[in-house]
Amino acid sequence: MSLHVTILPGDGIGPEVTEAAERVLAVACEAAGIGLRTDHELFGGAAIDATGDPFPEKTRHACLTCDAVLLGAVGGPRWDEAAKTGGPRPEKGLLALRSAMGLFANLRPSRLFPGMEDASPLRPERVEGTDVLIVRELTGGVYFGEKTEGTEAASDLMPYSRAEVERVVRVAFEAARGRKKHLTSVDKANVLATSRLWRHAVEALAPDYPDVTVDHVLVDAMAMHLTTRPARFDVVVTENLFGDVLSDELSAVVGSIGLAASASLGEPGKPGVYEPIHGSAPDIAGQSAANPAGAILSAAMLLRHSGDAPEAAARIEAAVEAALGQGLRTRDLGGSASTEDFTKAVLAAL
Numbered sequence: 001m002s003l004h005v006t007i008l009p010g011d012g013i014g015p016e017v018t019e020a021a022e023r024v025l026a027v028a029c030e031a032a033g034i035g036l037r038t039d040h041e042l043f044g045g046a047a048i049d050a051t052g053d054p055f056p057e058k059t060r061h062a063c064l065t066c067d068a069v070l071l072g073a074v075g076g077p078r079w080d081e082a083a084k085t086g087g088p089r090p091e092k093g094l095l096a097l098r099s100a101m102g103l104f105a106n107l108r109p110s111r112l113f114p115g116m117e118d119a120s121p122l123r124p125e126r127v128e129g130t131d132v133l134i135v136r137e138l139t140g141g142v143y144f145g146e147k148t149e150g151t152e153a154a155s156d157l158m159p160y161s162r163a164e165v166e167r168v169v170r171v172a173f174e175a176a177r178g179r180k181k182h183l184t185s186v187d188k189a190n191v192l193a194t195s196r197l198w199r200h201a202v203e204a205l206a207p208d209y210p211d212v213t214v215d216h217v218l219v220d221a222m223a224m225h226l227t228t229r230p231a232r233f234d235v236v237v238t239e240n241l242f243g244d245v246l247s248d249e250l251s252a253v254v255g256s257i258g259l260a261a262s263a264s265l266g267e268p269g270k271p272g273v274y275e276p277i278h279g280s281a282p283d284i285a286g287q288s289a290a291n292p293a294g295a296i297l298s299a300a301m302l303l304r305h306s307g308d309a310p311e312a313a314a315r316i317e318a319a320v321e322a323a324l325g326q327g328l329r330t331r332d333l334g335g336s337a338s339t340e341d342f343t344k345a346v347l348a349a350l
């Protein structure tokens, strides 16, 4: 078995955490007898500096022809500044990548790791048992709708088709089947037409999954429930913007955004993209203070979803748990371990 991975380090802490993840991936693959081949390509701000384009043709080709993409993060104040005078935005590369690869389903698991109760802003008895998979729609909605820019008036359209909703909701139902068989669909059906379409599509698919319990929660109430009783949820499915916001919230509830991994998937058999959910964290870039766990756990998701190697994935997850279990904490978790300290501990546990 062999695996061809395109690595897009990106900007800020992106290269720091992807380097850590690549080292862990290499060791896990070797132990599992998987032949790993990696290529590094320019993406985001780094690609703008070199080529003027956040998602150059060479990078696009590499992403479309590999088995999986491991991505760091993109963006930074330098390019934000340049964008004010019409320069390209690194984040545009992200949307172009998701769209080019047809990555409509973004899987964002958040679980309380053993012994991490103290890292949660919630009381231990509230956060205990939290293990939620957010399935976020990734190529539709307000991020991709028509925009009019302006300093006096502006608009962002939020279009969804029935087919776009159904394909991501099916991914969520399937995921629920492999977990606690409880699906929560989050929308704003009391106000938004797209949310009423969303709810209708979920209700119409539910009979295909009689073993899964479905409920609907409005997004504002959901934001509250995630801080008051996060442990009552299993799989949560929602549209692009709501999923973006709720998954950052939930990542903090179980400890830190630095721990959160994600998988972005398209049609079966097509390459997926694996990345931590955090951004380029310019405030801590270059200080070896970034928590690499989210990137490392994304490499585990890569092995599970694109490498057909669930055991190797589980070994990486156990190694991250072991490193955390030893009390090794990066700054985001209130400790002083460096990116390298944490990575070495994971490699040792592996």
Ligand code: NAI
Pocket (backbone or CB within 6 Å): 013, 017, 072, 073, 074, 075, 076, 077, 091, 094, 257, 258, 259, 275, 277, 278, 279, 280, 281, 282, 283, 284, 289, 290, 291, 292, 294, 330, 331, 332
């Ligand atoms: P961010 O996620 O980069 O940082 C938010 C806060 O969390 C910061 O205080 C940061 O230091 C901390 N943090 C994030 N990841 C961490 C890690 N691994 N270890 C320790 N602490 C960590 O979000 P922010 O500051 O809103 O955005 C910074 C840049 O990243 C912007 O240019 C934004 O557009 C971009 N961004 C890119 C994303 C991507 O590439 N997928 C996603 C989100 C933001």
Ligand code: MG
Pocket (backbone or CB within 6 Å): 244, 245, 248, 277
């Ligand atoms: Mg986000």
